[in-house]
Amino acid sequence: MDDERLRSMREEYAAVGLDEAAAGDDPVALFDRWLAQVVDAGVHEPNAMALATATTDGRPSVRLVLLKGTDARGFVFFTNTDSRKGVELAANPVAALAMTWHEVQRQVRVEGPVLRLSAAEDDAYFASRPHGSQLGAAASPQSQVVPGRAWLDERYGDLERAYPAGTEVPRPACWGGYRVVPHVMEFWHGRRGRMHDRLRFTRTGVDAGWRRERLAP
Ligand SMILES: Cc1cc2nc3c(=O)[nH]c(=O)nc-3n(C[C@H](O)[C@H](O)[C@H](O)COP(=O)(O)O)c2cc1C
Numbered sequence: 001m002d003d004e005r006l007r008s009m010r011e012e013y014a015a016v017g018l019d020e021a022a023a024g025d026d027p028v029a030l031f032d033r034w035l036a037q038v039v040d041a042g043v044h045e046p047n048a049m050a051l052a053t054a055t056t057d058g059r060p061s062v063r064l065v066l067l068k069g070t071d072a073r074g075f076v077f078f079t080n081t082d083s084r085k086g087v088e089l090a091a092n093p094v095a096a097l098a099m100t101w102h103e104v105q106r107q108v109r110v111e112g113p114v115l116r117l118s119a120a121e122d123d124a125y126f127a128s129r130p131h132g133s134q135l136g137a138a139a140s141p142q143s144q145v146v147p148g149r150a151w152l153d154e155r156y157g158d159l160e161r162a163y164p165a166g167t168e169v170p171r172p173a174c175w176g177g178y179r180v181v182p183h184v185m186e187f188w189h190g191r192r193g194r195m196h197d198r199l200r201f202t203r204t205g206v207d208a209g210w211r212r213e214r215l216a217p
Helices: 003-016 027-040 084-091 119-128 131-139 149-162
Strands: 048-054 060-066 069-071 074-080 094-101 106-116 175-180 184-189 197-203 210-214
Touching (some): 027 069, 060 074, 060 084, 074 106, 119 175
Antiparallel strands (some): 094 106
């Protein structure tokens, strides 16, 4: 998609906004519609999302990860479970996500408890990754201090020799997926004069229903 089209789309979205009728009652369905639209619009890495975790004494940390699955149960990403985020999630299994799609002036926020995926789900996704990514996941003690780049490259090289292209790289025990279960979701849509639209959905706990509220921008 060329820049001019993206720019005009930005203006068009700013005029249209997000009203209650368009949003509907199901935030997961609304998220799916928005994601499909940004994928169609050619937004770069539309599935990149900021993932915030925190220590039990409330010190936050944030980094980008890729959304690898979404359904009514939640938002899935994969990582090293011994990483800083993994350690924080083990001790304090709650998280917040933010996805921002500048080209269409939209942001989605998600908050909720976090569950580890099953070993079968971890295995299935690991097996679907490119061989090089599998080697990288096995070679890298994510978030640990390492002696240097050469040390990392050596580990990668050793694994490449042990598991050449076409062979199966075993999934490291410390690699797997998490699901952020949405308890709160907020949809932000940029509007003129900073009069943005914000609709927040909060799970009511009754029949998997949601309460929808409009927030001031
Ligand atoms: C666009 C983008 C996507 C990323 N996706 C992932 C991912 O899906 N999983 C992951 O472990 N790290 C991913 N990373 C790297 C993380 O941002 C981070 O550096 C790493 O997970 C270590 O974070 P931690 O030390 O806070 O645990 C991504 C980085 C960028 C910039």
